Amino acid sequence: LSKFKLNETTIGWLTRLGALVLVFIFTAILLLSSNVDPIKGLSLIFEGAVGSWDRVLNTWTPLLLATLGVLVTFTTGLWNIGVEGQIMLGAIFVTGALRMLEPSGLPSGVILLLAILAGGIGGMLWAFLTGLLKVYGGVNEIFGGLGLNFLALAVSNWLIYGPWSPPGVANGRTALFDSSLWLPNIPGTNLSLYALVIGIVAAVLIYFLLKGTYYGLKLKAVGKNAQAARLLGIPTSRYMLSAFLLCGFLAGLGGAMRVVTQEHQLTSMISAGYGFLGLLVGMLVNYNVIGAALVAIFFVSLQVGKAKFEIVMQIQNPGIVLDSSFTGVLQAMLVFLFLFMEGVRNRLLRKR
């Protein structure tokens, strides 16, 4: 067997290929278990995503923003599991600002701009809480963030069913905003160019921040070894807090985008799991902003394609239902298998 000396790159690609094959096998099993022909199911999802490219790009922005936030905190060595709640607070703040400013008579462009900024600030405040608990209370950010996620959900549900409940029956959402307060779409599509630009600009900025600035380097130093960084004179607490603030701002913007480009109201599902999904993407790409943008677009395609699949199935084959948790299972399994196979690769390389 020792005749087959594989070099490192080959082993790397083989394990990645292995992960991909495993993902396909697993997906096929999932689809078969729901009585869907795997080939047909996957091609329907693929066609759905390609056919709704505008929707894919529109959904991409909030996930991309949340993921960028995750990367900033990952770089600093922080497991910011509170991204989900930070998105919710962004959505809550943008909704509050829109409700407040709507009667002011300001031009709707100004109102939207102020409201989106308010969303960013909302997310920032929520992340700041996690940061304070971590830095001044010694509460690990995993628990601080998680607890605050559930609290954020409580706040938004309280607003939806209490102070902001629409007249009539409560159905888990506030009233729709007037369409003048929607971020305008490119005519004939479901894509808001403004949102897309915000997402891309944020990605470029974070890319350079982490790669090419002194600040990014210091975040990395804190992330690699906080104790050593402190000994070198970096005020670690302050850098951690700033990473939380920046992440919260990005996640809050993501929440704001969910409201002004997609839902146009506050719902209890407003964060759409993008915080957790952003964490999964972040784990998969290892601090790589470009990789994150690509994986995020792939994950969003799965979601949009799956929605299309459902519509087609309802017409062709009404008995077959693929539960909405399907994409979640698939995304988490994909990340797990890639992590796992990377471990296998490292073990193979160690053995040599």
Add this chain to the structure above:
Amino acid sequence: MDNNTILIGLAGVIASSPPLLFASIGETFTERAGVINLSVNGTILLTAMAGVAVTLNTGSLVLGFLAGAVIGALVALVVAFSSIALKISQVAVGFVLALLCKDLATFLGVPIVNQELNLFVNPLPIPGLKDIPILGPLLFNQNILVYASFLLIIVAYIYIYKTRAGLLLRAVGERPAAAYVRGANVNRQRYLYTALGGAMVGLAGPMFSLSVKIGWAGNISGLDGFGWIALAITIFGAWNPVRVAFGVFLINVLSWLAVVLQASLVSIPSQFLQAAPFPLMILTLLMVNISNAEWVEGILARLPDSARRIVARIFRSLRSSPPGSLGIPFENE
């Protein structure tokens, strides 16, 4: 609120405690060996669903619980293998599995959502003891899971602190190199206790779905988040089963009080009451960790001597420091 209401309420608190007790004491074993299994929340959801599914299909409660334990141990073994053999970050693997198991529970549980379950854990009053005033209805008019969880607290405490095996377990988590030199197979111990702890976490799921909140209602079961609380209680409990049990009862009593007080005194929106365990979770962690913060030490230094001594003593008794090698893989060079 009269005495009888309080008694019934507290009995309810005790009746609803076994899942959290099993999950957090199970995690205590795992972490004592030096492994963090962060997948607890997903495992509980998956086994809660599996427990109902198996019981529905076989008509056997025992098999439902067994399925939970087996699945819990398997998920934990994945965490152990990934971290010990493959050197993948325990936090990363645990977190991904937490999400994966949660979604799997929803996906695989679709066929059994809201199916009526006629089989569940019935109360088993202990004759004689149940008639003792106050203690009788509180402790001895419960079901077998409650008795089992009482027993677990005691057995786990004795095992960890009073037996040779427990000494080895603590050594493996505290100073693995020293244990290795003395002939212990560190990684085998870690596999063993991760699987054992995982099995106990896996029992927590069916304890919810076959006893506390019967049936499977999909992703609105209201179980989401309890696994994270179990992990937090393990920290609050300083990896000591008795203190962990105290943490479980503390959180459950406070959550119950929040609901009761809401009815009679203050008006807090119900959405916040449902989320009450989570701020409480943060509060408990704040209690055990805040004394490590620099600014607290600064304030302490400025207090007069007598006051400082009292405060420092309270902090010392609350403080909780993890097993020395928690989360760090062991390599025997």
